[in-house]
Amino acid sequence: MSDSFVLTTDSCVDLPASYMRENNIPFVSLSYTMSGLTYLDDLGETMSDRAFYSRIKAGEESTTTQVNPGQYVDFFTPFLQEGKDILYLAFSSGLSGSHGSAVIAAEMLKEKFPDRRVVVVDSLSASMGQGLLLTHALTLKNDGATLDEVARWLEANRLHMCHFFTVNDLFHLYRGGRLSKGSAILGSLIGIKPLLHVDNNGRLAPIGKVRGRTGAINALADFVEKHGVNMDRQTVYISHGDCLEDAEFLAAILKRRFRVPKILINPVGPVIGSHAGQGVLALFFVGGSRGGKD
Structure with missing residues (x-):
């Protein structure tokens, strides 16, 4: 095991808090605000995911805040003081400015810690797609890979982390500027479910639409047939916005x-979840490419 560097990330990996503790993976928390109160996203430790989605379902809105450079300096500094280098896997730069803040912080720390390194890798991924990338990085680190070897692997393989998802509430996409109000209303009336993915620039992109929730779940599985590789030897991740039964149906x-x-x-x-809404269902696996419109 290589312990000459610390593998770190942020809360958008959407992995269980227990996994992060058991594997000694420090993470920095993004934050969200509901009804005037700001909470840290600490992987469900402070506010349970069910409680969060119950409030969303009841009509409460949630806004999010990226991590600023000063917060990253505070997060990185203790590890550097211990004489450790840092490899930080960041939430996609196509979805948040947090990656840019981490890069700024790394530059700020060079003068104080000239003999130490903070290497920031843009995951170009989100949710458990970022988590899947992290688990592969952890395996490499535990097998003795150096910081540079892990960083190179992440950059070479991040676009093989396929993200496909559907949402239940079209109005969350409307509020996020990804769907017109008219399309949201019409789609909701006739049961249209959008299909989206995270593209090669780490941004959300629509790739299709189907009628009905069951149709959307089956369409997610179809993407595996089109883009997956060696599926009988993979660990696949599914994340959900308080719709466990749908996630289990997809898994089956x-x-x-x-x-x-x-x-x-x-x-x-x-x-x-603040942007995707209650009922979001996402699938993550290793593929030949991230795909897109066929």
């Missing part, structure tokens, strides 16, 4: 169709 389809040996299901955290 994947096991039946592709003989996926292991599937981890976990809630979408409040930062991403």
Whole structure:
């Protein structure tokens, strides 16, 4: 195991808090605000995911805040004081300015710690897609890979982390500027469910639409057939916005169709959930490419 550097990330990995503790992975928390109160996204430790989505479902709005450079300086400094270098895997720069803040902080710390390094890698990923990338990085680190070797692997393989998802509430996409109000109203009336992915620039992009929730879940599985590789040897991740039954239904389809040996299901955290809404269902796996419109 290589312990000459610290592998770190942020709360948008949407992995279980227990996993982060057991594997000694420090993370910095993005924040969200509801009814005038600001909370840290600490992977469900302060506010449970169910409580968060219950408030969203009841009509309460949530806004999010990126991590600023000063917060990153505070996060990185203790590790540098211990004589450790840092590899930080950041939430996609296409979805948040937090990556840019981390880069600024790394530059700020060079003068105080000239013999130490803070390497920031843009995951170009989100939610458990970022989490999937992190777990692969952890395996490499535990096998003795150096900081530079892990960083190079992350940059070479991040676009193989496929993200496909659907949402239940079209009005969250409308509020986020990704759908017109008229389309949101019409789509809701006739049961249209959008299909989206995270593209090669780390941004959300629509790639299709289907009728009905079951149709959307089956369409997510179809993306595995189109883009997945060696599915019978992969661990696949599914994240959800308080719709565990749908996540389990999708997992059963994947096991039946592709003989996926292991599937981890976990809630979408409040930062991403603030934009995706209750009922978001997302699928993450390693593929030949991230795909897009066929």
